[in-house]
Amino acid sequence: MKNLWDIFKKGVIVENPIFVLALSLCPALAVTASAITALTMGLSVMFVITANNVVVSLTRKLVNPKVRVPVYITSIATIVTLVQLLLQAFAPELYKALGIYLALIVVFAIILARAEVFASKNSVIPSFFDGLGMGTGFTLALLLIGCIRELLGAGSIFGIPVIGDWYDPALIMILPAGGFILIGYLVGGFKMLTEYMEKVEAKKGDA
């Protein structure tokens, strides 16, 4: 169990898809202008990555390595279509807000990367937890970016105004430029955090 928890934890912090691996930055910019779209995108990706990891892991011995990438893509596309149809049916507003980026989950680097790096070499249960961890890390990162951008760019979080009328929202934050700047500083901050954690770990090791 300890091992599985480590696999899960790795995706959230040490190998956070956005802040450390810097994979799938496109959705991190494009759909994080508000917290709700960021959260939906994060959860959708979490579902796709976990399900795909399970499928890839299950079929890893049946697939000839030469054709593995087309097989991954087919599997991802199937799952994404499922998510798309579900969102379209139960949350049409969000489906509209996410637009093309929902379909683009198929080509998100992080999903293919986890299939290639982890799921194709490990059994089903670790692969499941790897997908869950990576998905959680991705969701948390997107949620953080979305909250900050919505707070500064529109004065609200999840559409609820939290700063008073005195605040004149800085539109740059909900435009791509603000997203780029914010992600840059968050990556820097995350780097400082992980370095600090490593220092603490090293001290523990010494003592």
Place this chain on the structure above:
Amino acid sequence: MVDTTMNDKIFNVSMSPHIRDNESISKIMWTVIIALTPAALFGAFNFGYRVLMVLLIGMGSAVLFEYLTQKIRKKAITIRDGSACLTGLLLAMCLPPTIPFYMPAVGSFIAIVIAKHAMGGLGFNIFNPAHIGRAALMISWPVAMTTWSKMTTGVDVVSTATPLNILKQQGYQKLIETFGSAPDMYQALFLGTRNGSIGETSTVLLLLGGCFLIYKKYINWQVPVVMVGTVGILTWVFGPAGLFTGDPLFHMMAGGLIIGAFFMATDMVTIPITIKGQVIFALGAGILTVLIRLKGGYPEGVCYSILLMNSITPLIDRFVQPVRFGLRGEAK
């Protein structure tokens, strides 16, 4: 083994530059600030004393952010060299006089922390920090950045729009009417008794400051001359009523062209190194300014054109690289 201790003293091998003179960063920066002061003070005279507060907030917050960033980055504190002060002053001079007091501070934050120190500090920034600050404010608060005030001078101008705004929205005829007659318009533009950003209005004072810097050899005369000349020629050729019907004098003196050409497009850090490269830079900035003014959505394009040219400065530098002594053209 060869004894090198003697040679070390004779041949002092060091990093370039090998030829140094008496100039220092702080001397240049403070001189530029002095060159800008008359035009800035004219802004206060033109728009009222509120403007002085905007200028002071711009400079003060820029220095403060410089101090804090250098403290955090654990670098030597260099707020005395005047570079942050100059950035704050240039930024504030490019803002409208009615701007809320917190915006120059936000602009200074973006200019100093993001555009300058995130890129590595003085000498490493790709873009002109003051213009990045202005562009970010323009995107963030478009309404506040395009609201112009009534002036305390300029009795014949009652409108609260800038000359370029009037030109964009109501046409050239209306522009002349606003000022009374064409000579009146040129006079207002030359002296600076017209609407616009705080420090951009007075052509004559900016020219004086610019010529002072050229005389001190802090800037090359080629850059402002080529940039203003390009704008003049192109606006004359592509006039409103067909070829060669434009009003180059108006376009050369309106908007932020003079302050941009003399004080922004000559920033030592963000423009090409060689004269040839700088001329290409100025030419490109002039063409882009005219394109934005005549065809674009914004009435004024000096800020964006200089930023765009900043972004291709490394390319220009590579293109005009001088051939090393002793090598033929092909053997680069």
